Amino acid sequence: MKNILITGGAGFIGSHVVRLFVNQYPNYQIINFDALTYAGNLENLKDVESADNYHFFKGNIVNEADIQKAFDQYEVTDVIHLAAESHVDRSISDPMAFVKTNVIGTVNLLNVAKRAWNEDLSQHLFYHVSTDEVYGSLGDEGLFMETTPYDPQSPYSASKASSDHFVRAYANTYGMKTVISNCSNNYGPNQFPEKLIPLLINNIKAQKPLPVYGKGENIRDWLFVEDHAKAIDIVFHKGKDQETYNIGGFNEWKNIDIVRLVCDEVDRQLGRAVGSSQNLITFVKDRAGHDMRYAIDAKKIKEQLGWEPSLQFEEGLSKTVAWYLTNENWLMRVTSGAYQTYYQQQYTNN
Numbered sequence: 001m002k003n004i005l006i007t008g009g010a011g012f013i014g015s016h017v018v019r020l021f022v023n024q025y026p027n028y029q030i031i032n033f034d035a036l037t038y039a040g041n042l043e044n045l046k047d048v049e050s051a052d053n054y055h056f057f058k059g060n061i062v063n064e065a066d067i068q069k070a071f072d073q074y075e076v077t078d079v080i081h082l083a084a085e086s087h088v089d090r091s092i093s094d095p096m097a098f099v100k101t102n103v104i105g106t107v108n109l110l111n112v113a114k115r116a117w118n119e120d121l122s123q124h125l126f127y128h129v130s131t132d133e134v135y136g137s138l139g140d141e142g143l144f145m146e147t148t149p150y151d152p153q154s155p156y157s158a159s160k161a162s163s164d165h166f167v168r169a170y171a172n173t174y175g176m177k178t179v180i181s182n183c184s185n186n187y188g189p190n191q192f193p194e195k196l197i198p199l200l201i202n203n204i205k206a207q208k209p210l211p212v213y214g215k216g217e218n219i220r221d222w223l224f225v226e227d228h229a230k231a232i233d234i235v236f237h238k239g240k241d242q243e244t245y246n247i248g249g250f251n252e253w254k255n256i257d258i259v260r261l262v263c264d265e266v267d268r269q270l271g272r273a274v275g276s277s278q279n280l281i282t283f284v285k286d287r288a289g290h291d292m293r294y295a296i297d298a299k300k301i302k303e304q305l306g307w308e309p310s311l312q313f314e315e316g317l318s319k320t321v322a323w324y325l326t327n328e329n330w331l332m333r334v335t336s337g338a339y340q341t342y343y344q345q346q347y348t349n350n
């Protein structure tokens, strides 16, 4: 029996993690703790919302009292912490929002958990979900290892690196049982269309320009979100105390090649002439401090915990495009209102 508080469960990755845990572990109570920011959407969890072991708690990790209330109400035994401000471009225009949620929010969560579990810290796990961006930017060669020194380059990655340090400091100082995983770029259903792949699908559908930063030569390592959720399940159950696990897709792509691939897949699924949407590609001003290359060495999690990605990229991308084209209402709802203002501020004058 466990009562697991999953923070950020209404977001992109969090919703896949919540679904997996609710379905896979009927003996666990799953408490989805989420502030429902622009990125959080309970619609993502429609299929599990009436399950007996699923509970939603609307709360903000920046307010310690919200967390305390959830801990008291559900006698939380473990935490899987995903709640975060997660978009690099937003961190460039508003770094303080990232400090508040990602740094202060994480420390609040650690403090409440430490107090609640004080009698026997060894019985409770604080699992912190982080990103490969904490390692900085790679050149042409090399891969991020668990031992790679931290070298964050954006306000987003600096805030995530800081939260990772606090988790390790609480393990070292107070003996909290912790585990951290650092994952590469995720893609798949339910991702907010500020991120590259869903933004492309949405714009191709509407035949709007496809903004490619700089020359499109930056490289990312892409992983299907359900594979990340499975990795989180394995790390939660089998990960060793105070260890770090890098999670990646062994799947590096140059942005411009991804853009072309997405164009052709959307064309194919919409019955348009394949290749025609590539005319929409528009090179725009580069992101400030744009990290050149991310690539994960996921050998440790494979060898020690037996996890590896299950889906080939072409298959995952085809599933993702199909999901966005089928779930038009979801896309319409999340891109109405505040998204329009964000889009204009981000992409006008570029």
Ligand code: NAD
Pocket: 007, 008, 009, 010, 011, 012, 013, 014, 033, 034, 035, 036, 037, 038, 039, 040, 041, 059, 060, 061, 062, 081, 082, 083, 084, 085, 086, 087, 101, 105, 129, 130, 131, 132, 160, 182, 183, 184, 185, 186, 187, 191, 192
């Ligand atoms: P997301 O932006 O889609 O979702 C974030 C969720 O957190 C939303 O539901 C939002 O409402 C909630 N949230 C935000 N601020 C909150 C606050 N102050 N209190 C409570 N809830 C709050 O993010 P995502 O892409 O699903 O990322 C989830 C986690 O995984 C993050 O910690 C991120 O750093 C990490 N991560 C993401 C990726 C990726 O490619 N998306 C890769 C590696 C790691």
Ligand code: TYD
Pocket: 088, 089, 185, 194, 195, 196, 197, 199, 211, 212, 213, 214, 216, 218, 219, 220, 255, 287
């Ligand atoms: P993104 O999805 O924002 O993830 P991250 O910055 O965390 O890797 O961006 C992925 C890559 O795509 C990154 O190199 C920036 C680039 N990009 C564009 O070229 N145009 C865009 O409109 C966006 C959102 C991203």
